Amino acid sequence: MNKAKALKSAEELKALFQSLSSEKPVGKIRVTIPNATCSIARGSAGIIRRLEEVLKQKKLSSQVEIKVTGCRGFCQIEPVVVIEPLNVLYQRVSADDVPEIVETSLVQGQVVERLLYPVSKEKRARTEAELPFYSLQKRFVTENCGVIDPTSMKDYLLTGGYQALARALKMKPEEIINEVEKAGLRGRGGGGFNTALKWRTCRTAPGEPKYAIINADEGDPGAYMDRSLLEGDPHRVLEGLIIGAYAIGSSQGFIYVRHEYPLALRNFRTALNQAREYGFLGKNILGSGFDFEVQVNQGGGAFVCGESSALMASIEGKLGEPRAKYVHTVERGIWDKPSNLNNVETWANVPLIINKGADWFAKIGTQGSKGTKIFSVVGKINNTGLVEVPMGVTLKQIVFDIGGGIPQKKKFKAVQTGGPSGGCLPESLLSLPVDFDRLTEVGSMMGSGGMIVMDEDTCMVDVARYFLNFLKDESCGKCTPCREGIKQMLAILNRITEGKGQEGDVEQLEEMSGGIIDAALCALGGTSPNPVMSTIKYFRNEYDAHIRDHKCPAGVCKALVTYSIDPQKCTGCGLCLRNCSTGAIKGAKKKPHRINPKKCIKCGICYEVCKFAAVKRS
Amino acid sequence: MKKAEVDKIINSYGADRSQVIAIMNEVQDEERYLPEETLKHIAQRLKLPLAQLYSISTFYRVFSLVPKGKHQCTVCMGTACHVRGAERVLSELERVLKVKAGETTKDKQFSLDTVNCVGACALGPIVIMDGEYHGQVTAAKARNVLKKPEAK
Numbered sequence: 175m176n177k178a179k180a181l182k183s184a185e186e187l188k189a190l191f192q193s194l195s196s197e198k199p200v201g202k203i204r205v206t207i208p209n210a211t212c213s214i215a216r217g218s219a220g221i222i223r224r225l226e227e228v229l230k231q232k233k234l235s236s237q238v239e240i241k242v243t244g245c246r247g248f249c250q251i252e253p254v255v256v257i258e259p260l261n262v263l264y265q266r267v268s269a270d271d272v273p274e275i276v277e278t279s280l281v282q283g284q285v286v287e288r289l290l291y292p293v294s295k296e297k298r299a300r301t302e303a304e305l306p307f308y309s310l311q312k313r314f315v316t317e318n319c320g321v322i323d324p325t326s327m328k329d330y331l332l333t334g335g336y337q338a339l340a341r342a343l344k345m346k347p348e349e350i351i352n353e354v355e356k357a358g359l360r361g362r363g364g365g366g367f368n369t370a371l372k373w374r375t376c377r378t379a380p381g382e383p384k385y386a387i388i389n390a391d392e393g394d395p396g397a398y399m400d401r402s403l404l405e406g407d408p409h410r411v412l413e414g415l416i417i418g419a420y421a422i423g424s425s426q427g428f429i430y431v432r433h434e435y436p437l438a439l440r441n442f443r444t445a446l447n448q449a450r451e452y453g454f455l456g457k458n459i460l461g462s463g464f465d466f467e468v469q470v471n472q473g474g475g476a477f478v479c480g481e482s483s484a485l486m487a488s489i490e491g492k493l494g495e496p497r498a499k500y501v502h503t504v505e506r507g508i509w510d511k512p513s514n515l516n517n518v519e520t521w522a523n524v525p526l527i528i529n530k531g532a533d534w535f536a537k538i539g540t541q542g543s544k545g546t547k548i549f550s551v552v553g554k555i556n557n558t559g560l561v562e563v564p565m566g567v568t569l570k571q572i573v574f575d576i577g578g579g580i581p582q583k584k585k586f587k588a589v590q591t592g593g594p595s596g597g598c599l600p601e602s603l604l605s606l607p608v609d610f611d612r613l614t615e616v617g618s619m620m621g622s623g624g625m626i627v628m629d630e631d632t633c634m635v636d637v638a639r640y641f642l643n644f645l646k647d648e649s650c651g652k653c654t655p656c657r658e659g660i661k662q663m664l665a666i667l668n669r670i671t672e673g674k675g676q677e678g679d680v681e682q683l684e685e686m687s688g689g690i691i692d693a694a695l696c697a698l699g700g701t702s703p704n705p706v707m708s709t710i711k712y713f714r715n716e717y718d719a720h721i722r723d724h725k726c727p728a729g730v731c732k733a734l735v736t737y738s739i740d741p742q743k744c745t746g747c748g749l750c751l752r753n754c755s756t757g758a759i760k761g762a763k764k765k766p767h768r769i770n771p772k773k774c775i776k777c778g779i780c781y782e783v784c785k786f787a788a789v790k791r792s
Numbered sequence: 793m794k795k796a797e798v799d800k801i802i803n804s805y806g807a808d809r810s811q812v813i814a815i816m817n818e819v820q821d822e823e824r825y826l827p828e829e830t831l832k833h834i835a836q837r838l839k840l841p842l843a844q845l846y847s848i849s850t851f852y853r854v855f856s857l858v859p860k861g862k863h864q865c866t867v868c869m870g871t872a873c874h875v876r877g878a879e880r881v882l883s884e885l886e887r888v889l890k891v892k893a894g895e896t897t898k899d900k901q902f903s904l905d906t907v908n909c910v911g912a913c914a915l916g917p918i919v920i921m922d923g924e925y926h927g928q929v930t931a932a933k934a935r936n937v938l939k940k941p942e943a944k
Contacts, residue, residue, distance in 0.1 A: 211910070211912050215927055216915070249912075393909075394909070395872070397911070433817070434910050476851060491811060492844075552916070553913075626872055637871075779932045
C-alpha cells in the first residue's frame, strides 16, 4: 500500500474526505463480520476464513467485500454476520453455515430464516433495528463499533473522522474547555469528575511539559467497554486525546493499556502509526503549529494501576503504588509535571461534543449527568452485552427491557455496579434512574459501567467475600488500613461462609469498613468496603441465615451445602456416578443412586450433569 | 534468551529506565518467566538496582520468577464468571492437575493461573488454554479443556 501523504491543513482533510466519499464501493455486496475478543472466542476467525474460501471457489471474490469490524455489543448472539444491501443480520453463525449463506443470500438474494434472531416463538428479527436489545439504546460513542474496520484509517475518515480535530485546532484552547464544560461531560472511568474542570486545572497548573493520558487499565471485573472501544474504534479515542491535549497545552501523550487486552493494544498501535502517517500526530498537526506525540505503556496485571497516581508511577517504570493526593496529579503527576488522565470512554466522547456541539450533548441525560453511558450487562442475564443508553435510564429498563431478564425464569436478586468500589442494589431499587449521583446516593457508584446481574442462586455474602478476596490480592500494600483491614474483614467473611460466624460479626464488619473508608490512602482502598456495606444494608437476612442458622439460602457456600439424590426423581441413568471423581456416588443401574457424604467433596458436578433435577443442593 | 536478544529489546526502548516494565514484559512474553541472569543483565544495562527489578517482578501479576509449564491454563475470576461458578471450575482444575492456582505441575506440563477479568463476560465462566478462549465452562466440563493441547 502506498504511504499516505501527511495532511497539512483542515482543507486538505476536507478534500481527502470528499475524494474518499466519491470512491465506488469495492463490491456489490458487503458482508460485515465482527472479529473482536468475544467474537474470536466464538469462532469468527473461522467464519472469515471459510467465507474467503467459498467466495474464491465460486469466483465471487471481486463482487463481495468482507468487512472485518469490532464488536456490535450484543455479545450473546456472536458471531453475527450482516449482509448489505440485503439488509439482514444473522446470529450465532458458525463456519458450517457459510456455504448456505453464500448460496442463499449472496447468490440468490434470499434470507436464511433459521439464522435470524428469534424475538418470540413466532417472530424472527431480520435487522439489528428490530432487535429489542437495541431498541432503547442510543449508540453515539459506539456508533462505529461493529460497523467500520478499526484498522482502516479510510473507514474512520469516511465517518467524518478527525474533522472534530480540524475544527478544534481552529478554536482557542479555552474555547474547547468551555465547550466541554457546557456539555457537562464527567469522567466515565469511576468517580464522575468534571472533565472540563480537570482540563482547566491542568492547563493553568505551573510546569512544562504537560501530559495527557488515556487510562486503558480497565480493571473492574465485569466491565469491558474500554476494550471494545479500543478494539472497534481506536481512532475515535485517539482523536479525543489529541483534541484534549491541544486544549490542555500538552505535547506528550500516553496510553496505559492493561496486559490482558492484546487485541486492543494491537489495534491502537495500528491507529497510532496511521495517525502519524496522515499527520494527525507529530509536528505542526494540520498546519496549526500544535505538536503532539503518544507513547504506549503496557500494564502488568495490577488492578491498583487504574488509580491515577499509581498509573503514573507505573509509567515512570516504578511500582504502581498510589500516593497521598494532597496535590492532585493534574498539578503534579508524571515526573511531577501536570498530568491529565481520562479514561478511554471519556476521551471517546470528546470528538462527539466538538462535532455535534455542547448544546446537543447536554440535551441527553439527566440534570447532573449528561450524555450517554456504556454499560456492560453481564452475569445472570439473557442478553449479555455492551449497551449504550442515555444517562437516567432505569436499572429495570437495562436489566429487563434491554437485557431480557434472568435466564431460566429465575428470580432477580441484585445488580452489582461500580466494580470492587461499588455495591449491590436490590429489587426495590430497580426503578432507580442510573446516573452518577443517584447510584452514589444508594451506596453504590457508577464506576466504569459494569453491571453484574445476580439471581436467586447467587449468595450475597459470598459476593462480598469474593470482592474482598479480589481486593486482598490487589491491595498494593502501601497503606495499613487497606492492606491489613481488608485481610481481617475477609477473615470474618470466610468464617461466616464456613458456618462459623458469630453474633456481632456484622457489626464488626461495619466498624472496620468505617475505619478503612476514613483512613485508606487512595480511592480504591477508600471504597473497598462498599460491596460489604451494601450487601449488609440490603441483604442483612442472608448474613443472619449464615450466622444464626448456618445455612446458605442460595446454596453457594460449600461448607454449608450438602448434596443428596431424590430417589423419586432419580432414574438410575448413572451419569452422576460416571462423573463423580471421588467415587462418592453408588447405585445399581436403573435404581435410585445415593451420595456418600463422607466421600463427597461438594464439587457440584453431579448437580450440573443430572438431566432429571434429581440431585438436590440444600 | 541470549544476551544479544535481551540487548535488542533494551535497545529498542533506547535503554530508557522508565521503560523497564515494558522490557520485562517482552522478556516474560518470550521466556514465559524472568530468569535471574536476564534480570541482572537488564539491571546492569539500565543502571537500576536489581532490587527494583525484583520488586517489579513480584508486584505485577504477569511476571513470574519461576519457569512456567509447557501449557498455560488461565481461569478468569471476574465477577460475571464468579456468579456463574468460576470458583467451582477452578477447584476442579486444581483437583485434576493436583496443583493450586499459581503453581505448575511437577511434570512441567501445565501452569494453572487465575486472571481478574479478561473482559469477555458474555462467555463466562472462561478458561483460556494456551491463548484459546473456552467459554461457558462448567466444573463438569473443565477437564476437557486440558485434554485438547495434549491431543495436538
